[in-house]
Amino acid sequence: MNKLEQELSDRLSRIGPPDEQAVSRAAAYLDTLTKPPGSLGKLETLACRLAGITGELRPDLSRRAVVVMAGDHGVCAEGVSAFPQEVTPQMVMNFLAGGAAINVLARQAGAEVVCVDVGVAAELSHPRLVAAKVRPGTGNLAKEAAMTREEALQAVKAGIDVVDRLYGDGVRLFATGEMGIGNTTPSAAMLVALTGIGVEAAVGRGTGVDDAGLARKRDVVRRALDLHRPDASDPLGVVAAVGGLEIAGLMGVVLGAASRRCPVVIDGFISTVAALAAVRLCPQAASCLIASHRSQEHGHAAALEALGLSPMLELEMRLGEGTGAALAMHLIDAACRIMSEMATFAQAGVSKG
Numbered sequence: 001m002n003k004l005e006q007e008l009s010d011r012l013s014r015i016g017p018p019d020e021q022a023v024s025r026a027a028a029y030l031d032t033l034t035k036p037p038g039s040l041g042k043l044e045t046l047a048c049r050l051a052g053i054t055g056e057l058r059p060d061l062s063r064r065a066v067v068v069m070a071g072d073h074g075v076c077a078e079g080v081s082a083f084p085q086e087v088t089p090q091m092v093m094n095f096l097a098g099g100a101a102i103n104v105l106a107r108q109a110g111a112e113v114v115c116v117d118v119g120v121a122a123e124l125s126h127p128r129l130v131a132a133k134v135r136p137g138t139g140n141l142a143k144e145a146a147m148t149r150e151e152a153l154q155a156v157k158a159g160i161d162v163v164d165r166l167y168g169d170g171v172r173l174f175a176t177g178e179m180g181i182g183n184t185t186p187s188a189a190m191l192v193a194l195t196g197i198g199v200e201a202a203v204g205r206g207t208g209v210d211d212a213g214l215a216r217k218r219d220v221v222r223r224a225l226d227l228h229r230p231d232a233s234d235p236l237g238v239v240a241a242v243g244g245l246e247i248a249g250l251m252g253v254v255l256g257a258a259s260r261r262c263p264v265v266i267d268g269f270i271s272t273v274a275a276l277a278a279v280r281l282c283p284q285a286a287s288c289l290i291a292s293h294r295s296q297e298h299g300h301a302a303a304l305e306a307l308g309l310s311p312m313l314e315l316e317m318r319l320g321e322g323t324g325a326a327l328a329m330h331l332i333d334a335a336c337r338i339m340s341e342m343a344t345f346a347q348a349g350v351s352k353g
């Protein structure tokens, strides 16, 4: 085992199961509040999950960050996106200027946006950009490996490092976001490799490719899987062969947050595939995941199902960047406020049934 593998393995060994006692205490407390038992539905489930993750009934999740991992994709050469690759760095600059959808929705949710260059093809420099470029874009996965295993490990580490630094600053709630033109194609390839579902079920239109573009994407995914034959039991090998640098970075965000017992809100298709790969690497990490929404991207429902997650929102969104996750933070706030502000039957003098 080399140094990075050893470091990752040490980190994974720190990821534990949810605190079942805290879950039971939260569930019992919810039943003392002035409402029929269970009547707040998924908000109650969420309050219990937050207790299980953090070990606290009323965790302080006021410091929060959306980590937007950015990377480029060699597979864009196959014509798999409706947009050109230069949009990736352009959008990164938009994130840093505060003008993208994720900036708006994160501001509304009280979250900072932390943008990480883990593999943008162009050279970028900005005081607020986290510079962690592993390589300038992946290889074209239809013809060669997206990256080496060592590079995948470096990208995972970049995600863990960002979480560590933010945790040190007091951040206790994380969300996954990404930017990388072409990234629905490697995400679909990873989903097929990890779950065995059909290519048709995994590949969707991403930014909005037409029927010919969709057929090209499916063909590319088939060719890539034929070429690399990734092993589902080796998630690092899967992300290295047919994944993306920002996807590996998001695996690190999930694993880093789980190792700190912090909830991590999962956004759309790409983020969910990254979370699935992280959970395949470390099944215990599943307990820290909060699914935000179901995106319109064709394979997202299957990815959520593979994780056994039920999303809170269905807003017909298909953007990524962490936008659905930022919106779900409002529901996390709602669940926390229920636990701290609602009166009990005894306090309010309301008769229990």
Ligand SMILES: Cc1cc2ncn([C@H]3O[C@H](COP(=O)(O)O)[C@@H](O)[C@H]3O)c2cc1C
Pocket (backbone or CB within 6 Å): 080, 081, 082, 083, 087, 091, 178, 179, 180, 181, 182, 183, 184, 185, 205, 206, 207, 208, 209, 319, 320, 321
């Ligand atoms: C302006 C713009 C902003 C975006 N923000 C996120 N994405 C989303 O679209 C890309 C994935 O779709 P595909 O695989 O079809 O390229 C990713 O960058 C994803 O984050 C965007 C896409 C565009 C064009």
Ligand SMILES: O=C(O)c1cccnc1
Pocket (backbone or CB within 6 Å): 184, 205, 206, 207, 267, 268, 269, 270, 271, 295, 296, 297, 300, 317, 318, 319, 320, 321
């Ligand atoms: O579900 C997503 O996150 C998504 C869908 C399409 C394009 N980009 C992201």
